[in-house]
Amino acid sequence: MFSEYDSTTYFLNALVLSVLILPAYCLVKKALYRRLILTLLGGFLLYTVAPRLLLFYIAFWCVVYLLSTVLKAFYEKKIEAYVFTVLLFLTATPMVAWKIFETDFSIAFNILGNSFLGLISGDIQDVDYSKAIIIPIGLSFATFRALDLLIKCYLGVQDRLSLERIFFYGFFPFVQVVGPIIEISEIDKTSDQVKKITPEDIFEGGKRIVLGFFKVIVLAALLMESSSVFGGYQTAGTVTVVWLYLLLYMWFFYINFSGYSDLAIGASRLFGFQIKENFNTPYFKRNISDFWNNWHMSLSRFAQRNAFIPLGGYREKTRDIATLATMMLIALWHDLTIGMIVFGGYHAAGLVVQRRFSRATQSLKIPDNFYTRSAGILMTNLFVALSFPLLALKLDDAIPFYIVLLGGF
Amino acid sequence: MGFLKSLFIYQPTWWGLLRITLLTLVCLNASSSFIEVSKKSPPYGKYFKGTRTVPMSTNDRNWVRDDIIKFPSNETNIAWLSGSSIIIKEGGKVTFLPNLVSQNTSKSTQNYLYNVTARRPIDTYLMVQDAIDKKPDAIVLVLNPFWVYNSSAIFNKDAVFKRAAQLWWNAVDWPKALFLVEPYNYAYNLFGALFPPLLSGEQLYSKLNRVARRSLSVKLKPLPKLAQSNASDKEIKLKQPLQFWLLFKHFDGNVERFFPKGRLDARAWQEATIAIANTDQNALSSRLLNMSFERLRESHIPTLVYLAPISADLSSPLSVNGYSRVKTRLRELRDQYENSSMKIIVDIPVSVTESIKFRDILHLSEPGILPQYLSERINHIIEDVSR
Numbered sequence: 001m002f003s004e005y006d007s008t009t010y011f012l013n014a015l016v017l018s019v020l021i022l023p024a025y026c027l028v029k030k031a032l033y034r035r036l037i038l039t040l041l042g043g044f045l046l047y048t049v050a051p052r053l054l055l056f057y058i059a060f061w062c063v064v065y066l067l068s069t070v071l072k073a074f075y076e077k078k079i080e081a082y083v084f085t086v087l088l089f090l091t092a093t094p095m096v097a098w099k100i101f102e103t104d105f106s107i108a109f110n111i112l113g114n115s116f117l118g119l120i121s122g123d124i125q126d127v128d129y130s131k132a133i134i135i136p137i138g139l140s141f142a143t144f145r146a147l148d149l150l151i152k153c154y155l156g157v158q159d160r161l162s163l164e165r166i167f168f169y170g171f172f173p174f175v176q177v178v179g180p181i182i183e184i185s186e187i188d189k190t191s192d193q194v195k196k197i198t199p200e201d202i203f204e205g206g207k208r209i210v211l212g213f214f215k216v217i218v219l220a221a222l223l224m225e226s227s228s229v230f231g232g233y234q235t236a237g238t239v240t241v242v243w244l245y246l247l248l249y250m251w252f253f254y255i256n257f258s259g260y261s262d263l264a265i266g267a268s269r270l271f272g273f274q275i276k277e278n279f280n281t282p283y284f285k286r287n288i289s290d291f292w293n294n295w296h297m298s299l300s301r302f303a304q305r306n307a308f309i310p311l312g313g314y315r316e317k318t319r320d321i322a323t324l325a326t327m328m329l330i331a332l333w334h335d336l337t338i339g340m341i342v343f344g345g346y347h348a349a350g351l352v353v354q355r356r357f358s359r360a361t362q363s364l365k366i367p368d369n370f371y372t373r374s375a376g377i378l379m380t381n382l383f384v385a386l387s388f389p390l391l392a393l394k395l396d397d398a399i400p401f402y403i404v405l406l407g408g409f
Numbered sequence: 410m411g412f413l414k415s416l417f418i419y420q421p422t423w424w425g426l427l428r429i430t431l432l433t434l435v436c437l438n439a440s441s442s443f444i445e446v447s448k449k450s451p452p453y454g455k456y457f458k459g460t461r462t463v464p465m466s467t468n469d470r471n472w473v474r475d476d477i478i479k480f481p482s483n484e485t486n487i488a489w490l491s492g493s494s495i496i497i498k499e500g501g502k503v504t505f506l507p508n509l510v511s512q513n514t515s516k517s518t519q520n521y522l523y524n525v526t527a528r529r530p531i532d533t534y535l536m537v538q539d540a541i542d543k544k545p546d547a548i549v550l551v552l553n554p555f556w557v558y559n560s561s562a563i564f565n566k567d568a569v570f571k572r573a574a575q576l577w578w579n580a581v582d583w584p585k586a587l588f589l590v591e592p593y594n595y596a597y598n599l600f601g602a603l604f605p606p607l608l609s610g611e612q613l614y615s616k617l618n619r620v621a622r623r624s625l626s627v628k629l630k631p632l633p634k635l636a637q638s639n640a641s642d643k644e645i646k647l648k649q650p651l652q653f654w655l656l657f658k659h660f661d662g663n664v665e666r667f668f669p670k671g672r673l674d675a676r677a678w679q680e681a682t683i684a685i686a687n688t689d690q691n692a693l694s695s696r697l698l699n700m701s702f703e704r705l706r707e708s709h710i711p712t713l714v715y716l717a718p719i720s721a722d723l724s725s726p727l728s729v730n731g732y733s734r735v736k737t738r739l740r741e742l743r744d745q746y747e748n749s750s751m752k753i754i755v756d757i758p759v760s761v762t763e764s765i766k767f768r769d770i771l772h773l774s775e776p777g778i779l780p781q782y783l784s785e786r787i788n789h790i791i792e793d794v795s796r
Contacts, residue, residue: 012593048591107657114658126693127589129561133653203421
């Protein structure tokens, strides 16, 4: 609906600035200054997208700081749990409002952001006018990072952070636009010792960046037209073509998304941060459970930590409910639509059935060989492919798509 | 085993990284000697064949004459910095005003045309700088009343200024540049200058992207849509910044105003654009125009600046008021900047504007006596050159 922001440009800007900043960053020996450098870099990169986006995130992370202050004020008080619940809702409110009222929220986001900039500087407002009309890019990622931080503070795993540290976490430059959803512990160590940047960091980071750009610029471009299947499936002519395009789209989606993760991981590594992997060849997994453990892993880890485990995912009685809740969280993170509820339910059902099937067939001792492995991979891919229309289309449009997939031209 | 490891597993060192970097640069440089710069035709290229007009830059960011560093000194060169107001369309015929003007000038002139439609203040400023650097004998700067003071659109995503980012990089303007041009644009221009065959004319990643999309042995063709999507009017207008700001910031989201029956009404659109003209001296667009005038004056290159004529029938009081503000401000600038080498025409005589046929408020279908009028003015400045 809105102009799609080209994340490649974001990373190209990040890379150019990284090359310029890195020597100074290596020379700086104080952790505080290093954090400030990266915070400023992250802020400036948002500014290049649109100054109103930077303004929005400054406000967002200030609110997160305030909420964490409130949480601390109620530490070990009777109503702490209630306060915590309210704070979680407050943190998620912008994201939820955006997902429910997408057009109106985005219009208000652009207009208000630009108007506030006018109060700060007419020049910046003029620059902002000329930037694309955008959705609040990265809000889903930022919200989940903020929630994770608050949950950790509530559980006592993490001390309340200063505003400077929250900004460092919030504006960490390489994960703002397309994730991954990093944890605070991945970038902000408790000690104030600075890590020495080694040639290996530069080499490994560089390699990963080259791989990322190759994926998003070359490989994804090869497959990009496959996405036309969702708008033009009725003109495809045969069911085979629709299936072919759907399977190619599945690869396009993965290559593109994982390419951006490579860029984020690689660029972070240049500065000495080893953030966790986000994808691990998910299309080569033999069952849906393995798939979800290796697909958008930062989101899966978040859902596992904050939904699956607390809801009793490791207990037999509550496992299925925990699975359903976890998959709903993952699905609704993408979008708050009926289609995504179906998506969540579909994958939860797949996980439950697969788990029961595995248990039931344990005694059969199915041989582990090339054929059984291939069959497992094929079935997993097919299962996943069938859920992609729900990601790409509204439910009303997805139903006729499924009819065509089943041969109903 | 140790030997095999040493072959396949690279243990990076600082010196090793430096070697890799240097080798990459050497390879890129070497490639420059055997990869040819792709030659492209400019948009509207056929209209310049057999004329004395050379297109310098256009809306097509993939096409720009980087190879002309200085205009030849053996002819009378005029750099035209213009926009859509000089394109005359009648039926299927397209004519460019500079070609008509050349036919009436007292001596043979060679036109170098910087023509970007919907040219924004930043583009104007950069084109002025580029033209001055190439040392023409004279400059004609055409100001478009819709864009000249438009604060809601000081630059356009794909316009000249990104390609010409390096023009900002001088002692005066670099702090502004830091906040206007994306870092990648600088890198692109730097690499473009160092390794022209690899990067010239097109952003490297766009080029790779395009090559990749074309090179799939079994071409993946986009499936045609059966029907238009049923996206609402409101949704469609969100993709263009200026449309968005006009609609939702200045005109209360009234989509019907600009898109009656779902189609863009060019007149309403133009009137709205001029209605929001911001002639405040502190506005960035105003300052950019002043900077352009400063550069022109400092260059001592004979210059003719004129405000493109518009049809007299602006219907909305807001747009009449906007147009009046633009003219008033430009008259003030004329008083401030006009000197022996720089002429500024704000009010083209009514006899000239009445002879023109407009397709809408600004665009021409018949130029009337405008070419003759401009020729006379240009003759004056060329005469100054020959003295």
